[in-house]
Amino acid sequence: MILVTGATGTVGREVVRLLPRSVAVRVMARDPSRVTVPGGEVVAGDFGDPVSLERALQGVVRAFLLTSRVGAGDDVRFVRAARAAGVRHVVKVSAAAVEDEGADDLITCWQRANEELLWECGLRWTVLRPRSFMSNSLSWARSVAGEGVVRALYGTSANACVDPRDVAAAAVCALTEDGHEGRVHTLTGPRPVTALEQTAELGRLLGRPLRFEELPVARARARLLQRHPQEIVQALLAGAERQRAGAKAGVRDTVLRLTGRPSRPFAVWAADHREAFGRLP
Template identity: 45%
Template sequence: MIPPVPHIVLTGATGQIAPLMVRHLPAHHRVTLTSRTPSPGVDRPGVRHVTCDYDVCESLVAAFRDADALFVVTNDPTRPEHDRNVVRAAVEAGVGHIVKLSAAAVLDDGAHDLVTEWQRRNEERIRASGIPWTMVRPRSFMSHALGWAPDIRGHDSTYALHPHSRNACIAPEDVAEVSARLLGDSGHYFRSYQLTGPQALSAHEQSAVLAEVLGRPLVCRELSPEEARRRHSRRYSEAMADALLVSAERQLAGAKSRTTDTVERITGRPATTFAQWALDHRDRFA
């Protein structure tokens, strides 16, 4: 008898991690990518995209139906009903395993900002669902540096609040590979993994790396809290801007500098350095 083809569902199809995960899943797996908006798609046989209404649980149930494993990305702390619907749909659809993209800050007793508390509630909801779970808790993504690209192109500058505070940021590609390896593997059921890069770097140090990669000098300029808030408010709600400022203060206090070897333990290779990541994405800054 031919065994059934595993069905993997990845939420967040228009985000960073889910599309990167596809390349690390076995070619014979049936993969469904879901998102709230249409996706440009992933060029691989056996992959389909489903646009879901996260306000309607039934829309998610149809996409999750009989999934052997579900990768959960939730990205709006102001819409907690979406998170509730995802878990409810996973239960109704008979999902076999949930891998949740959470955040390293949930382990920090001093972190009580909007985003961290939201992720804690999401984790609690999944643990209470009765479905086997695995939590993936990364530090900040190295790709946040792409927010500097316009300033680098236009002014040879980067900007940061507390530019000498350090964060053990991680390459999104590493998060994707680790998450793909966890999906459906019972050896990882009911476990949580904190993911970091191989070293903690400050914005000043990241800027020096980018200057070397780009072959021209860059200046890292310090923002005041008011300037940082204005920059955040261009992209996020006021509540999110406040949460990011509070998070920056924890970073200044050293809360984000610890590194782990989780990427190497799970993938068998060292975690990507910021220099490697910057070189791979050089064209996006040039």
């Protein structure tokens, strides 16, 4: 039995879709009505509820772990429950920033602590460290559709962002194959791209020119504060500064080595999500 957490999110949803139907799959979700698992089961569960974790992990051999609440202790509770339930292998989604020199922001430190927890817990583990998701550009969808504008920090700084579908494919390999235990897989796209290049690609797909508007740091901070606590905003801005310094431009061939298929370029991801940018959400 494989347990999948985060199945309503960008990566978890793809993991559920890609897992072979011959494998017993269980999905843990706070709202089971939001998830459909053909041939599998869905159980109600929450990282903050140890009783629900115990129930979700019964009979599970391998688990896909994706958490997002920084500093909430979700990984600690999940790993504790997994050990008690006899789970043998946890595949954890972390972040490539963990290995960036000088990355000491709140989010990166949280991910480092989560990795160390796995290493020391006694379970078999695999860590996936993706670069930023290409799907982050969906935050531009409204301004692209309504104004023909992309607004972002540092338009010429490059990021080897990765298609979430490639992250999910790597996760499925780790969940269904032997030989991934005790390994860290850093996942990137095939080449680094800038926000200016992404803007041009979206314009080409939409058949109309798009304008890029570089945000001053103060304005970017104000926009982020509308959605995130101050400490998270500081971490995101620190990440943008590291990207501007070139820390996120490195490319790995990990997706090809794991799946036998090269990682998708941004142009492919954008073409598959064109509709999101062509109309108001």
